[in-house]
Amino acid sequence: MVKAYRQEHIYKHPWERVTCAAWRKFADPENKTILPHILDVDTLNHKLDPSSGKLYTTRAITVHCPGPWFLRRIVGQDICHCLESTVVDAPSRSMQLTSRNISLQKFIEVEEKTRYDPHPDNPAEWTICQQETSIRIKPLSALASMAEKVEQRCADRFLQNSVKGREVMERICKYLEAESGGLAL
Amino acid sequence: MREKKKASKSSSSTSPCLLLRDAYHNCFNRWYAEKFMKGHWDKQDCVSEWQSYRACLSQHLEDKHLIRFLEAEHNVQDGAVASQ
Numbered sequence: 001m002v003k004a005y006r007q008e009h010i011y012k013h014p015w016e017r018v019t020c021a022a023w024r025k026f027a028d029p030e031n032k033t034i035l036p037h038i039l040d041v042d043t044l045n046h047k048l049d050p051s052s053g054k055l056y057t058t059r060a061i062t063v064h065c066p067g068p069w070f071l072r073r074i075v076g077q078d079i080c081h082c083l084e085s086t087v088v089d090a091p092s093r094s095m096q097l098t099s100r101n102i103s104l105q106k107f108i109e110v111e112e113k114t115r116y117d118p119h120p121d122n123p124a125e126w127t128i129c130q131q132e133t134s135i136r137i138k139p140l141s142a143l144a145s146m147a148e149k150v151e152q153r154c155a156d157r158f159l160q161n162s163v164k165g166r167e168v169m170e171r172i173c174k175y176l177e178a179e180s181g182g183l184a185l
Numbered sequence: 186m187r188e189k190k191k192a193s194k195s196s197s198s199t200s201p202c203l204l205l206r207d208a209y210h211n212c213f214n215r216w217y218a219e220k221f222m223k224g225h226w227d228k229q230d231c232v233s234e235w236q237s238y239r240a241c242l243s244q245h246l247e248d249k250h251l252i253r254f255l256e257a258e259h260n261v262q263d264g265a266v267a268s269q
Binding site: 016029040043046053055058060081088090103 | 199200202206207209210213214217218221222224226227228229235238242246248250251254255
């Protein structure tokens with residue numbers, strides 16, 4: 001069983017600014033109160049390919065994911081490490097992120113693919129963000145009998161969090177816009 | 186105060202690297218916005234910030250899956266730094 005959904009959002013900011021915000025979204029300490037489920041973000045790995053203008057980054061994202069008591073009893077922990085791999089292709093203005101869980105893999109697999117591209121209607125000033133999420137409870141795990149419920153619950157939680165995540169993104173974009181305006185003038 | 190609360194809640198293994206992490210991420214954000222986004226992708230800045238931060242991570246990172254990615258990085262980084 002897999003629970004999958006897609007989301008799309010248009011930022012009325014240029015791609016360069018939106019991808020700057022994407023890096024800061026989880027890492028800036030001032031967002032901790034709005035995104036309390038993000039406990040830590042560590043960069044594990046980065047590589048710049050100077051010939052192609054591609055930047056590859058791997059980050060560890062530590063998420064607090066408390067479930068109901070019966071889930072906690074089965075799973076035994078409410079902290080989950082996720083691995084996020086990002087490729088930014090600067091010459092062609094694309095950013096692609098893939099996140100998946102590293103912890104709790106015997107129970108659940110979550111994969112989130114996100115991409116930021118210039119919006120086709122206004123590529124210089126707008127950015128489109130497309131996100132695909134899939135949640136799968138492992139069929140033979142202790143959670144299998146309630147897989148559908150758990151998957152739905154996860155999906156609900158992720159959707160709530162992604163609304164907050166977009167708010168944070170919009171705020172950082174505004175801040176960066178003001179900052180660059182001040183510098184440019 | 187925030188750090189204290191956070192440490193007790195998450196007991197994160199990489200908390201000792203917090204300052205080095207912030208220094209690296211701040212440097213990275215500046216490089217990304219001011220250089221990489223403006224077409225200067227010939228080299229990556231923040232090398233010393235990254236080395237200090239990474240050394241701290243390799244000491245404190247507990248999750249063995251994550252350590253693997255940090256170790257895998259070693260070769261990549263050596264290759265990247267060698268060209269400087």
